[in-house]
Amino acid sequence: MNIATLLHMQPEVMLACFIIILLFADLTIRQPNHRILQLITIGLLLVHLATNLTLSEETLFGGMYHSSPMSSAVKSILTIGTLLVVLQAGPWIRLSDNNHKAGEFYILVFTTLLGMFFMTSAGHFLMFYVGLEMASIPMACLIAFDKYRAGSAEAGMKFILSAMFSSALMLFGISLLYGTVGTLYFSDMPEHIVGSPLQMGALVFFFAGLGFKLSLVPFHAWTPDTYQGAPTTVGGYLSVVSKGAAAFALVNILLRVFGPMAENWELLLSVVIVLTITVGNLMALHQQNMKRFMAYSSISQAGYILLAILAGATGTAALTYYILAYMAANLAVFCVINEIEQHTGGHVDRDDYRALYTTNPRLTLVLTLALFSLAGIPPFAGFFSKFFVFAAAAREGHWIVTFLALINTVISLYYYLLVVRAMYIDPSDNPAPTFRTGRLGQLTLVVCLIAIVALGLVSPIYETLCQAAMLTFGAN
Amino acid sequence: MELEIHVFHYLVVSTVMLFCGIYGFCTRKNLLAMLISVELMLNASNINFAVFNRYLFPGQLEGHFFSLFGIAIAAAETAVAIAIIINVYRNFNRVLTDDVSHMKG
Numbered sequence: 037m038n039i040a041t042l043l044h045m046q047p048e049v050m051l052a053c054f055i056i057i058l059l060f061a062d063l064t065i066r067q068p069n070h071r072i073l074q075l076i077t078i079g080l081l082l083v084h085l086a087t088n089l090t091l092s093e094e095t096l097f098g099g100m101y102h103s104s105p106m107s108s109a110v111k112s113i114l115t116i117g118t119l120l121v122v123l124q125a126g127p128w129i130r131l132s133d134n135n136h137k138a139g140e141f142y143i144l145v146f147t148t149l150l151g152m153f154f155m156t157s158a159g160h161f162l163m164f165y166v167g168l169e170m171a172s173i174p175m176a177c178l179i180a181f182d183k184y185r186a187g188s189a190e191a192g193m194k195f196i197l198s199a200m201f202s203s204a205l206m207l208f209g210i211s212l213l214y215g216t217v218g219t220l221y222f223s224d225m226p227e228h229i230v231g232s233p234l235q236m237g238a239l240v241f242f243f244a245g246l247g248f249k250l251s252l253v254p255f256h257a258w259t260p261d262t263y264q265g266a267p268t269t270v271g272g273y274l275s276v277v278s279k280g281a282a283a284f285a286l287v288n289i290l291l292r293v294f295g296p297m298a299e300n301w302e303l304l305l306s307v308v309i310v311l312t313i314t315v316g317n318l319m320a321l322h323q324q325n326m327k328r329f330m331a332y333s334s335i336s337q338a339g340y341i342l343l344a345i346l347a348g349a350t351g352t353a354a355l356t357y358y359i360l361a362y363m364a365a366n367l368a369v370f371c372v373i374n375e376i377e378q379h380t381g382g383h384v385d386r387d388d389y390r391a392l393y394t395t396n397p398r399l400t401l402v403l404t405l406a407l408f409s410l411a412g413i414p415p416f417a418g419f420f421s422k423f424f425v426f427a428a429a430a431r432e433g434h435w436i437v438t439f440l441a442l443i444n445t446v447i448s449l450y451y452y453l454l455v456v457r458a459m460y461i462d463p464s465d466n467p468a469p470t471f472r473t474g475r476l477g478q479l480t481l482v483v484c485l486i487a488i489v490a491l492g493l494v495s496p497i498y499e500t501l502c503q504a505a506m507l508t509f510g511a512n
Numbered sequence: 513m514e515l516e517i518h519v520f521h522y523l524v525v526s527t528v529m530l531f532c533g534i535y536g537f538c539t540r541k542n543l544l545a546m547l548i549s550v551e552l553m554l555n556a557s558n559i560n561f562a563v564f565n566r567y568l569f570p571g572q573l574e575g576h577f578f579s580l581f582g583i584a585i586a587a588a589e590t591a592v593a594i595a596i597i598i599n600v601y602r603n604f605n606r607v608l609t610d611d612v613s614h615m616k617g
Contacts, residue, residue: 162578169585173592180596186603190612192596197546200589201537204553207582208530211560211575218569220578261615328615 044094045101045157047111050087051150054080055143062139070129070138074122074476077142081119088112093507095159099221102159106508109501110156110284110356117277117363118149123480124371125269127378133184141181144174145273152281156288161210161220164285165203172199172249175278179266191265198248198258206245212238213293222292229296239294239301243308249282252342253311256335260319263331268377268384271327272370275334280359283338287345287352291509298348305346306437313339313440317447326373326384329451330366333410336448337362340425343441347428349509353502354424360497361409361417364487368406371480372399379471386455390464399473400459402481409488411452412445417491424498522563529556543597543607547590554586 042049058077065072088111094103122145129138151170158164176199180192214220216235217228229235244255251259263271294301316336323329341362344355376392376399377384393400409418422445429438473481491497529552536549558579565575597607604612 162574162581165578166581166585169589173588176592176596180599183599184603187614189596189599189603190614193543193593193600193612196589196593196596197537197543197550200547200550200593201553203589204530204533204550204557207554207557208560210578211557211564214561214575214578215564215568218572220574264615 041096044096044103047084047088047108048150048153048157050084051146051153054084055146055150058139058143058146062143068135068138070135071126073138073142074126074129077122077145078119078476081115081122085112085115085119088115099223100160100163101154101157102222103157104508105504106352106356107157107284107288109504110280110359111153113356113360113363114149114152114156114277114281116360117280117367118145118273120363120367120371120480120483121145121269121273121277123476123483124272124367124374126474126476128267128269128374131378133182137181141178144178147174148172148178148273148278152277155281155285158285158288159222161214161222164289165207165210168206168249168282168285169203171278171281172203175199175274178270178273179262181270182267187265188267189265191262194258194265195262202245202248202255204245205241205248209238209241209243209245212241222289225293226295229294231297231300235297236300239297240304242289243301243304246282246286247308250279250286250338250342251335252308252338253315253335254308256312256316259335260323260328260331263334264325264328268327268370268374271330272367272374275330275370276359276363276366279334279338279341280363283341283345283355283359287355290345291349291352302346302434305342306434309339309342309346309437310440311339312336312342313444317444317451320451321447324385324387326386326389326455329386329455330369330373333448333452334366336444337366337410339444340422340441343429343434343437344425346434346437347425347432349505350431351425351428352509353498353505354421354428356501356505357491357498358421358425361421361488361491364484364491365406365409365416365418368402368481368484368488369410371477371484372403372406375399375471375473375477376468380468383468386458387464388468389455389458390462391467392459395467395470399481402485403459404456405485405488407452407455411449413449415489415492417488420492420498519563519567522559522567526556526559526563529553529559541608541610543600543609543612544594546609547593547597551586551590554582558582 061076148171151167154167176192176196179195180188182188212234217225247255313336316332320332341358344351409416412418412422426438533549533553537546540546561575561579600612601607
């Protein structure tokens with residue numbers, strides 16, 4: 037063990053350094069420094085993205101930390117997601133209540149990202165647990181960031197209490213697992229996993245704990261309130277980056293640790309998937325508030341992500357690709373919601389979007405394409421990501437679940453189109469005024485738009501992910 | 513034989529603690545009481561880790577370390593949760609769940 041081994045965990049080390057750099061930048065640059073800090077953060081994330089190219093399998097600290105081509109790809113995707121969130125944070129962080137706390141915002145975002153990195157490349161339950169908490173505790177601070185807005189405090193309270201509840205359940209599951217196995221290293225566990233009743237209990241507790249984080253259906257009650265109350269930028273971060281990391285951690289542990297119990301968790305997962313997609317869709321149908329609507333939409337999207345997990349090792353590439361496509365579309369939607377909210381004095385209802393086409397045609401176009409991608413309409417990324425997920429699940433023989441998920445895509449198409457109809461067809465006496473999106477906001481929307489269109493058409497992206505999955509999980 | 517009975521007794525205690533915590537979390541109206549219930553749940557798993565390590569795998573330290581980390585992380589969580597509850601109190605002048613619920617649907 038020498039200092040050079042730390043180079044193998046370069047993404048985490050770099051991110052930790054970035055946090056310190058930001059801390060000093062926040063201290064030394066004179067207020068108001070929100071604009072400079074935003075640019076510094078964007079620069080740091082770009083540097084991180086450019087240097088994160090580990091493609092070899094590395095195991096550090098006796099198996100505590102395990103980096104693989106797949107986890108490296110996931111980290112890059114999470115970094116891209118964070119970058120898009122930071123790019124669109126401008127109009128919100130500029131508000132007079134927030135602009136003196138811009139440094140804190142970016143530091144907290146980096147801290148959660150660091151936690152997610154540890155979570156995705158954990159090789160031991162302790163590392164996983166610490167990473168998970170490192171991702172969710174600062175997340176609560178981000179959600180309660182608007183100190184003088186009651187909704188934000190309420191959302192933060194709901195998030196932190198359900199996060200603690202879920203991690204307590206998960207911890208109990210891990211402790212039962214430890215009692216039956218005697219080790220907490222992922223690599224040593226599968227040989228002792230035989231599906232005994234205690235291990236079944238452990239699996240259920242563990243799954244319930246992560247189900248809260250992923251907002252799967254029996255455990256989803258906190259999601260709509262949290263998304264509605266949280267600042268819109270944070271809502272976007274929560275729905276995409278946090279969810280993506282938790283999904284990858286779940287697939288990693290289900291395959292690496294609970295692999296021998298596959299037939300047990302496949303049934304559990306199938307029921308939860310069908311429930312998640314259906315309930316998410318049905319609840320989204322009658323939502324007026326756009327942030328609440330996106331929360332229910334994200335619940336049902338989590339179900340599709342899980343469908344890829346059901347496909348086992350072959351599904352991991354589809355899962356990662358789904359997260360990427362979902363990220364582009366969802367962050368575009370959140371960016372538009374945020375812009376409209378900040379420029380109209382807090383309007384986030386669907387009725388406020390009526391006749392938006394007449395005043396802001398370009399913004400409307402972006403939102404429409406993003407919603408099409410979320411619904412899975414052919415030329416866009418969302419279609420291909422859903423296709424790969426369904427194909428992976430069907431190849432493994434999960435016909436019924438795939439069929440029910442397919443029916444649900446039709447329902448989801450209906451409610452996504454409700455928003456589109458409000459913007460193009462419904463008349464309105466006072467539509468939202470015409471406004472100019474800031475330069476960084478425009479950049480976010482353009483990047484998301486390119487991703488929505490190009491991700492599906494540029495096949496090397498999916499092939500790279502497939503290769504990474506093959507190297508990591510030995511799938512074919 | 514005696515060994516197993518010891519583990520069993522501890523497990524009964526920790527399981528009762530866990531479900532008391534779950535019951536409390538679901539029924540209490542006061543946010544601080546909910547927080548206390550969650551602490552009960554977290555401590556139940558800490559007991560489990562320590563007991564399993566002490567009785568079943570005496571040669572190792574993994575379980576003990578896990579409970580140490582568990583305690584530290586629970587403290588961090590509580591600190592943030594209490595800060596948020598104070599903020600809730602400042603905004604609503606209440607810490608009862610029925611009053612702190614503007615968002616529904």
